[in-house]
Amino acid sequence: MSCMRKPKKLKAKKLFRRLISYYIWFSITITCIAILVFGFIIFRTVGPVEEVLYPGIQSNVIVKSDYKQIDASFIQSIGGWVEIVDQERQVVHIIGEKKAGPMQYDRMQWQKLFYDSKTKPYYVSSAPIPGTNDQLLAVVFISSEYAIHEPLLHKMAEEINADFYHSLLIGVILLLILFMINLFIYGRLASKRVTGPLKSILGGLHSIVDGQYDKRLQYSGDYELQQIQDHFNTMAEKLEQAEQMKQEMEASKQRMLTGISHDLRTPITTIQGYTQALQLGLIETEEKRQQVLTTMLQKSQRVSELIDDFFELSKLESSDYPCELEQTDLSEFIREVAAEYYPLFEEQKFVFNYYIPSKAVSVPANSRLLYRAVSNLLSNSIRYNPPGTTVSILLNVMPLEVLIRVEDNGVGIPEELRTTIFDAFSRGDRARKSDGGTGLGLTIAKHIVEKHNGEIKLQSVAGKTVFDIWLPAQQTMRTTEKLVNRAAQRKPQDCLRIGK
CATH class of the missing domain: 1.10.287.130 (Signal transduction histidine kinase, dimerisation/phosphotransfer (DHp) domain)
Known part of the structure; x- marks a missing residue:
């Protein structure tokens, strides 16, 4: 079984931040569009007002510090005139022919002079004479009757209002159109970042439902979507392993x-x-x-x-099978097993060796089940080897675990059977003699050792068949993890030199 792949380190931008950035850019774009639209409206309405008169007939254009030098010929040609009015609203000088109005204006007359009304006979504009500290004003009078027939000179307030509302309508329609286009663009950008991965996830889920556990997701997306991808792939890998x-x-x-x-x-x-x-x-x-x-x-x-x-x-294959462990002296346990099998080895003309520490080796074990596992290994050595074979059993103590080894120098196990030797009904019939083994002995031994949170392995040693049973010296909540770490630290020479 392959090792579970670790999730890759995620560096993608979070979806919340990306959506916020889209929202900010969307707001900026809408603001710019609104400014342009309202600029258009202002241009459509204010622009013509600023061009009410020709440049040559506006008061602020024709005024001079010497008001007698003012050129009002064009104004006079269209029926207008220019008055120079002092601070007391007294007309002190006239350029052209004065056709209306008094020589001395009172306050009310002066204010009405600049009102914008259809009934006014003249259009009036004013500007201070330079160099007089605003003591003198140049007031330009142009015939309203003439201005009405000349649209470039003057526009009535109603026409300006009509232009404003017309421009406002166009601006609102334009704003809505640009808003919808902008909304569509940013909506597509945002949805593409989400819908693409979601389609891949949906396709992956359909594959899992159909039993295709080899399906893996591979897309680029934001942080949250990459997390979904990584966890989906981990789930699919676990399901694939479970299916295998x-x-x-x-x-x-x-x-x-x-x-x-x-x-x-x-x-x-x-x-x-x-x-x-x-x-x-x-x-x-x-x-x-x-x-x-x-x-x-x-x-x-x-x-x-x-x-x-x-x-x-x-x-043994049932997870509910009780395996009660109690402190057992493995040194004495191996001695009893060796004493029991010694006559059988002598009868079969085998050479039987044992290496057992003189001191007690106490570990948690189920002596009945462990006897079954060890006896299966010894029985196989007798059953499948010819007379004259040397069989050894030994016990060695490690810091975290103990080792029980059963080895022989008999006919050996074919290489093609080593990977399946612990499977049920797996026998070395082609290399060993077959005279009655059930084919379940090693499978039972493996399950018994695993019930002890241990490990049984067939070592690859030239000219020998070596079975190692590793048992934890202590049973704790982290026994399995410790054994995995210890197994990774084992060196072949540490195992092979035992008993020499």
């Missing part, structure tokens, strides 16, 4: 059922055959009958052994 484990378990169960059916069929067929032979009287001598009965007993024992092993394995 499920398939492996199903394949293992299928192999197990095949192995059980095969291993049960062979002895049962033998028993049936001998039973029929006895019934039909085909076995004539008493000696042969005893041989047949002995064979039938062995085959029935094998069936019973296979059923017991399978039942034991099914219990």
Whole structure:
């Protein structure tokens, strides 16, 4: 199983900040558009007012410090005149022909003079004479009747108002159009940053629903969306691993059922055959009958052994199986196992060695289950090796764990079987002799060791078959983590030099 991929470091801008930046730029753009639109409105309405008169007939253009030098010929040609009025509103000089108004203006007459009205006969503008400290004013009179027929000279207030409302309507419509265009552009930019990744996420979810756990997301997005991508990929990887484990378990169960059916069929067929032979009287001598009965007993024992092993394995595979641990002296435990198996090794003409510390080695263990695991390893050494094989069992103490090793220099295990040696019904039949193993011994041993939070491994040693059982010296909440760290720190030479 591959190691879980770590989430990559995220450096993307957060979605909140990006949306705020979009909002700021949107506001700035709308403000600029509004300024331009209202500038257009002002230009449409104020601009013509500023050009009410030709430049040559405006009072502030024609005034001079010497008012007698003022050129009012064009004004006179269109029926107008220029009056020089002092501080007391007294007309002190006239350029052209004065056609209306008194020579001395009172306050009311002076104020009405500059009112804007349709009934006024003249359009009036004024400007101070330079150098007189505003003591003298140049007042220009132009015929309103003439101005009405000449639109370049004057526009009535109603016309200006009409221009204003017309320009305002155009400006509002233009503002709305530009607002909608701007809203569409920024909306597309913002949604593209979100909808693109969301479509990828939706597609990934559909793939997961369809059982395609190898699907991975890969898009560029903001911080939150990249977090979703990373967690989705982690989830998909876990689901893919779970699916692979499920398939492996199903394949293992299928192999197990095949192995059980095969291993049960062979002895049962033998028993049936001998039973029929006895019934039909085909076995004539008493000696042969005893041989047949002995064979039938062995085959029935094998069936019973296979059923017991399978039942034991099914219990060990359950997570609810109780494994009560108590402090056990492994030195004494290994001595008892060695003493029990010593006669069997002598009988089979094996060389049996053991290396056990003289001091007590106390660890938490279930002695019944641990005996089953160790005895399975020793039984395999006897079952699958020829006479003359040297078998060794040893116990070594580490700072965090203890090692129980069972090794032999027999025929060995083929390389192609090493990766599946702990699977159910996995036997080295092509390299070892096969005379009755159930094929469940190593599988049971593996589950027992794992119930102790330990590890069992087949070491690669030239000319030897070496099984190592690593058990934690103490059982704590972090036992598994410590064993993983310890396993990473183990050196091959540390293991191989044990017992030498």
